Amino acid sequence: MKRTAALLSLLFLVTAAGCAGDAEPAADTVSLLVAGTPDELAAYRSLAAEYQKASPGATVNLIEASSAKDLMTRVSTSVAGNAAPDLFLINYRNYGQFAVKGALAPLTARLAASGSLHERDFYPQAMGAFRWGGEQMCLPQNISSLAVYYNRSLFQKYEVAEPVAGWHWNDLVATAQALTRDAGGRTVKAGDPETAGVPAAVHGLGVAPELIRLAPLIWSNGGDIVDDPAKPTRLTLDTPEARQVIQDFLDLTKVGVVPSDVEVEAQDYEARFAAGKLAMFVSSRRVTTAFRAITGFEWDVAPLPQYRSPANILHSDAYCMTKASSRQDAAWRFLEYALSDPGAALMARTGRTVPSRISVATSPAFLSPGTPPARSQIFLDTIPALRPVPTISTWPEIEDATGKVLENAFFHGDPLDKVIADLDAATRPVFARGTAAR
Incomplete structure (x- = not known):
């Protein structure tokens, strides 16, 4: 009897183990x-x-x-x-x-x-x-594409005109300056002795220092980010068109409209926008789900600003x-x-x-x-102007390498020539190891 019970017990364990560990999922x-x-x-x-x-x-x-x-x-x-x-x-x-x-x-x-x-x-x-x-x-x-998410309630409070299609990069910067405010609601301007040393409670703009944020602006200005989109071998950021965009982007920290690296480390751009601490935030459609939970203010989206012509990144x-x-x-x-x-x-x-x-x-x-x-149609209107970055097997590494250089330059003020040289040096070997789609 004991032997039979032992055999049944062993059979049960083997069967159970097989069902739990070896069974193939259903078709x-x-x-x-x-x-x-x-x-x-x-x-x-x-x-x-x-x-x-x-x-x-x-x-x-x-x-x-x-x-x-x-x-x-x-x-x-x-x-x-x-x-x-x-x-x-x-x-x-x-x-x-x-x-x-x-x-x-x-x-x-x-x-x-x-x-x-x-x-x-x-x-x-x-x-x-x-x-x-x-x-x-x-x-x-x-x-999706990039869009400018904006706090409509702040625009209305400070009587700042809402963004419209066709607005220029300079319009974005001027708008961000008008909306960078201290805790008392005063405009905080870089170089203004009246607000020197006064921290901004609300920054006018949040935008990550990344190549995929720069790319559509460079395209809009008539430049490109690589030598051959089909079979890229290097970045082409030393052209006048690209240099202008990169310098304008790096200057955002000088004019004081973006949070510092310390502030972003404490609270990222997405969370800062949701908390009402950013008037505008550049991102793709993916943040919409989270932002629909916002109850403290009204928000909407605007097209990405341009230089010479409309352009956006896929x-x-x-x-x-x-x-x-x-x-x-x-x-x-x-x-x-x-x-x-x-x-x-x-x-x-x-x-x-x-x-x-x-x-x-x-x-x-x-x-x-x-x-x-309310302006979701903007994402559809942007589709004809969408461009992809190159499809190359090492592109994630290229983004990682450029991100480190751009982040350091954005927050610490590296000169433009050094930034461009560092970007090229960091990515040439990565391009060389990559395989393109076509």
């Missing part, structure tokens, strides 16, 4: 790796839940990364360990490092055979950013399927739902995305009458 189970803020992750949970409702028997295992950097680390590690998720969502500036390694499953043939998704459904600027070696490697979820994320996935058919079914009218509309209503699906971008689901921002 309709899909793993999806995403990154974002708590608000963004909540939106993806909603998308997964709605897909499961619409597809009885299907399951989405959502894997949540804390940041884009964390996501890239997880994808790299999982690909190397043969444990990659079926799908992951990534910005076009970052996917090249996985495309060049052959870690992605091309979607060209699946898209051509699909009865519900067609290339014409999506904005071509977003689709083009995810082509590698002639293949459609990933399908874009969104097509911000687009796409779903990529891993080549190692054993459930590619199930992953494709999820993609067909996520990028359909219902799926795209769900994400659009959260505020997170400017949908890459044209039918949803031009619908109330995105334009959201009665829900901030």
Whole structure:
């Protein structure tokens, strides 16, 4: 009797271990790796839940990364360990490092055979950013751009004119100066003896010192950031057009309209805007979800300022399927739902995305009458002027290298010639190691 009980106990343990550790997920189970803020992750949970409702028997295992950097680390590690998720969502500036390694499953043939998704459904600027070696490697979820988020209540309080389409960089700076105020509401101006040493309670502008913030301004001024957008080998920031933009950008700290590095370290730009401490903040659509929680003031968006002509930078994320996935058919079914009218509309209503699906971008689901921002149409009006940065496998490293140089120069006043030389020296070897998409 004891021997029988022991054998039954052993059989139970083996069976349980097999079920818990070795069982293959069901055929309709899909793993999806995403990154974002708590608000963004909540939106993806909603998308997964709605897909499961619409597809009885299907399951989405959502894997949540804390940041884009964390996501890239997880994808790299999982690909190397043969444990990659079926799908992951990534910005076009970052996917090249996985495309060049052959870690992605091309979607060209699946898209051509699909009865519900067609290339014409999506904005071509977003689709083009995810082509590698002639293949459609990933399908874009969104097509954002930079915009100027502004505190409309502050503009009205201090009787400052709200931004309009076609405004110049100099208009942005003048507006930021008019809205940089001390705790008593007085204008704080650099070099003004009356306010010397008086800290600003509200700064007129918040903008991160990054290459992707400078790029659209350089394009607007008639310059470019690289020697060849298709096969870049170096930065081209020593042209008169680029030099003017970089100098104007660095001068923002001299005129006193932006927070110091110490202030930003204590409270980042996004949090400062939400707290009413920034009159304007340059960012993409992704902050909208968080800003919709603001109750203390009214806010809206304005177009990015320009120099000679309108220009903006593409911000687009796409779903990529891993080549190692054993459930590619199930992953494709999820993609067909996520990028359909219902799926795209769900994400659009959260505020997170400017949908890459044209039918949803031009619908109330995105334009959201009665829900901030009131001027969401600005994101659509910007699309014809969108440009991508080069698709090169080492682009994330280039952004990291330039970010360090620009941040130091922005907050500590490095001279322009040194900044440009440092940017070139930091990136030439990285360009040399990169592989371009075409």
